[in-house]
Amino acid sequence: MADDKKLTTRAVDFSAWYNETVLRAELADYSPVRGCMVIRPRGYGIWERMQRQLDTAFKDTGHQNAYFPLLIPESFLRKEAEHVEGFAPQTAVVTHGGGKKLDEPLIIRPTSETMIYAMFAKWVQSYRDLPLLINQWANVVRWEMRTRLFLRTLEFLWQEGHTAHATEAEAEEETRRMLNVYRDFMEAWMAMPVVTGLKTDSERFAGAVRTYSCEAMMQDNKALQAGTSHNLGQNFARAFDLKFQSESGSTEFAWNTSWGVSTRLVGGLVMTHGDDFGLRIPPFLAPIELVIVPIWRNDEDRTRVLETARSILADLSGWERRKTGKLRVHLDDREGMKPGAKYYEWELRGIPLRLEFGPRDLDANQCVLVRRDNRVKRTVTLDSIGEDVSDLLSIMQTDMRVAAFDRREANSIRGGITYDRFREVMEGDGAFVYAGFCGSATCEQTIKEETKATIRVLPDEEFRSAEAPETCLRCGAKSVVEALWAKAY
RNA sequence: CGGGGCGUAGCGUAGCCCGGUAGCGCGCCUGCUUCGGGAGCAGGAGGUCGCUGGUUCAAAUCCAGUCGCCCCGACCA
Secondary structure (H helix, E strand, C coil), rough: CCCCCCCCCCCHHHHHHHHHHHHCCEEECCCCCCCCEECCCCHHHHHHHHHHHHHHHHCCCEECCCCCCCEEEEEEEEEHHHHHHHHHCCCCCEEEEEEEEEEEEECCCCHHHHHHHHHHHHHHEEHCCEEEEEEEEEEEEECCCCEECCCEECEEEEEEEEEECCHHHHHHHHHHHHHHHHHHHHHHHHCCEEEECCCCEEEEECCCEEEEEEEEEECCEEEEEEEEEEEECCCCCCCCCEEEEEEECCEEEEEEEEEECCCCCHHHHHHCCCEEEEECHHHHCCCEEEEEEECCCCHCCCCHHHHHHHHHHHHHHCEECCCCCHHHHHHHCCCCCCHHHHHHHHHHHHCCEEECCCHHHHHCCEEEEEEEECCEEEEEHHHHHHHHHHHHHHHHHHEEEHHHHHHHHEEECCCCCHHHHHHHHHHHCCCCEEEECCCCCCHHHHHHHHHHHEEEHHHHHHCCCCCCCCECCCCEEEEEEEEEEEEEE
């Protein structure tokens, strides 16, 4: 691979393409510990832009950031029966500290429900203390068997929102609200369309009453669970004695929600937009939106071209865009590297726009703009370069979103699919299949065993088919709900 | 945990069967010529051959053990 300039193509081996792209675009690297990765500056830069936008959205919906400890008493995890069953097999446990064996082992958080609701219980006495709307940005550890860069690693970065409410209805409203915050972010910022809906019991978060999810389709037609929002009911409130006195004077358990997205989103971004030349980052999330590649033949040209290139850099860097702030521009003035080599490199890294500028352009007061998404070149005058760049970036953001949406729709199947055909599809190219479901966990399990496809969500209304399916995909019994089936990451 | 594969320069590898000075490509450093889609030439740096032990005059190579990683199957954002 190292001596081969081209990536393995997606058609040949999607998985190999993904790994090579992540590694060679310098988003991440393997660490000395199995299953752990280092997020490199080009990958972390994307995460930082995601964080910034999500954090703003959380604040806009009334949440405050806080930080809770990494280490959790093992006994905490045991307090919620379903929760401990779900997470105990995946926890890393600290048994020694300061050279001595600990009386009680500490677990490294796989998620923070137990710690946070234990603390909420101390802070909440009255309905006047509610709702309590908290978010934390943190790392968590889950001891996974098989790992993949960004998609599943032993340690990952995420945010986890945790809220407490006085009523069940408020908690449900919050759960749905945050699911929509995620959806809006994924569609507008990541240009990654998602299907939202309810998880079945088998995929529900351990300890939740209801789990909602955003599911995105990757280019291999597999589903990526990109974000989840849980209505926890009173499960954790009961386990941690999180009670409050109501307006009428009675003592009641609070209603909780939790919701999270992780660095997995970076993997989703790669698998949604990448092509055989490498990464394609939607402009809103690109740490660098435009790279200037100067071209020269001799020292005289070099001086003239670089001088003007620097003034273009200064000009563009001063441009302020409404949603995304100042233009993020980089001048690639490295010596000893031919322009063509730079083009390939910046394309691999997914930078949205490239500005080529050479002696001929200098004399004509123009430059060449090249879009990363469709690689179309345009010659434009330097007089209005700021407007042109800004417009192009906006157009690209939209085009990438539409393209991803169209691809998903083209690979979705609705209406009256036979089970035999379903199996063929899942053995072949895969798809998002909307089909009837009888509601039986046995049927769901059988289909999973026979096809490796699972119910990703019971889609929200806007995603459901115009005509509700009448019978269950497998058993043929009357369908009680429409389900979205796909193989999943 | 079961099955398969691999550890040799930063990366990718040859050499191993048949023991005898560790080689190649990419990358890196220096210089000159180049530069509008992956540059050329010349010179140069870089290696405890995963680790431990054994056999041998001699081990990357043979033997034993050990560690690690990757891929495929049961859990998961």
